[in-house]
Amino acid sequence: MDLEDTLLMMPGPVPVAPRVLRAMSKPMINHRGAEFSAMYDDCCEILADVFRTKNDIFILSGSGTAAMEAAVGCTVGKDDVVIALENGKFGERFKDIAARYGKVNALENDWGSSFDLDEVEKKLEEGAKAITLVHNETSAGIQNPAKEIGRLAKKHDALFIMDGVTTLGGDTVQTDDWGVDIAVVGSQKCLAAPPGLSMISVSERAFEAMEKKESLPYYLDLKACRKSSKKSQTPYTPAIPLFFGLQEALHIVKEEGMEARIKRHATGARAIRAAADAMGIEMFPQLNKYSHYSNTVTAMRSPAGISSDDIKKDMIARGITIAGGQAHLKGKIFRIGSMGNVQPKDIILTIQELGVVLKNRGVISDIGAGVEAAGEVLDELL
């Protein structure tokens, strides 16, 4: 029996509002007509507020990974050094992408552990064309110090390329103030649109770097994007239904307002941490003074003797999809996404069911402790 009623509490794709779903069922339009252009401009205007930037913003018909590749592939040449900061799966992805276009000088931390800014600066002193950072490492539930690394990148004249895939639209990002040359976000995370689009902001300095490249990727050519965007178009056929959905999702963002949206996300994640603490579940990330727990996805260690795959399976049986660990973290951690339009009631239900699962597995005896702790935090939103 498929009721299409599973609660997605993964770090994306996130639940999409009914009005966004309805928007996607509109008939096709000419992608070179005025109607599409008006929609494109409307989206970019709201995104400028989300990114807090005056830089150009483009909407790519491709996932967040496409935007990550556009960022690196358009700016980094084969003799250029990229400092790739890795403390999770997406930092690793940036490193892998960078290796296809240039020379990688990686800072590889254990996943979920914090970067030492002195080490980052030491790398930058060796000279680099660009430095890549995942602002919020979705795979490990840790928020990395984007502002501080932006300052260091500027000091050492490296392009600052930032994956804001699970912060933009749900957490504080100051693209211009932090000196982010290229910031990227996926549609299916904090913005609560369906997956398939990604948005990218590009600074003049980044465009200058493109002039020095012999050849750019074709589909992900940011210079072609810039040229087409002057006509409020995309260089190649856009994924029209996803634009319908994105526009509606961005209207929801605008109606809520970024300040309230950021507060809701931070409070939701804090509520989940409070619940975990009350149930004796440990956080996964290892923080230092520059890093934070993620405000959009909470990564927790699986209780001793229990695979997180089993917790995930038990939750799915109860109608709630959470995420396990990726790569070598499979079975060891589980992750609850609380991004997009996730409401307090969704968090309460998730914690309630997690309590039942943990009790059934003999981890806790008091189901109510988690919900009580989470509820206390969430009430701040009332």
Next chain:
Amino acid sequence: MDLEDTLLMMPGPVPVAPRVLRAMSKPMINHRGAEFSAMYDDCCEILADVFRTKNDIFILSGSGTAAMEAAVGCTVGKDDVVIALENGKFGERFKDIAARYGKVNALENDWGSSFDLDEVEKKLEEGAKAITLVHNETSAGIQNPAKEIGRLAKKHDALFIMDGVTTLGGDTVQTDDWGVDIAVVGSQKCLAAPPGLSMISVSERAFEAMEKKESLPYYLDLKACRKSSKKSQTPYTPAIPLFFGLQEALHIVKEEGMEARIKRHATGARAIRAAADAMGIEMFPQLNKYSHYSNTVTAMRSPAGISSDDIKKDMIARGITIAGGQAHLKGKIFRIGSMGNVQPKDIILTIQELGVVLKNRGVISDIGAGVEAAGEVLDELL
């Protein structure tokens, strides 16, 4: 007043069936779950029949251009020669993509004119890693001799890369019989799904070529696609609503059956040509014995002294979107797409309105001649 009721008679995006539109408004699912995998497999199975291939088929979250780049970017290295056959905008695009990855040896015809197979063979004798062909040159309404060029490519040991963007799903394509190593199609053309996805079939010989490449594009990495497809997944987050739409569109293809679908497309285009002839409108393509008029998009010369932009504008005012000419053909030709699920009644209406437009502009005196000629052909489908 926007009734969302414009009839799209462009060469894509095409009108999408209401049941396809409804499918896209389903709630999000976990893209790593069983439901998504079942959908992925279902799509690939129907596509194998559309492509007539036993090769691997992958579904990319990106437009047809993305698939064109995947084909070239994954197989062609910087010292490899690509013979790019150009007689329209998309042949030019293949040439431009090839130039970013390898060395181009182009055969540049006037747009809309036919390839001389002797000239093609002469190019192949000079030696090449790959040859690119646009099967149906959408920009010029000409169908190029894919079967014959496939034979030549095989004889001279070049990979045959074919853009079937506006034939696959609506016209005869024999991927395996013709020796097409890589064939690509976009979702928003003959398959009548929304834009945003592309499908690509890849031969073993093409995979072998990838092994010799130092580095592949990342988002469009066909080796990564192959690895993920073994788990019925995509390497990166797929555009879920577009997959919902594609699956439904492919079910329609299956219900109609490829044979009937091909006949409907061929008959529709023939009806438009008959109408044009009856109204004294000239076809744009210059055929030779190996080329044909397109079965999916009809390109016509604008009547003397009239810009096709004006014809297009007049048609839009009457609720029907047709296409003008691209690049240097702007104003000179107009194009009527008859691909996807376009029905005889849509063609009749388009011809009727075109007749009115041409009469108003003083080109013809008898509005009925076009409709009568088209109707006679279309009645073969009854």
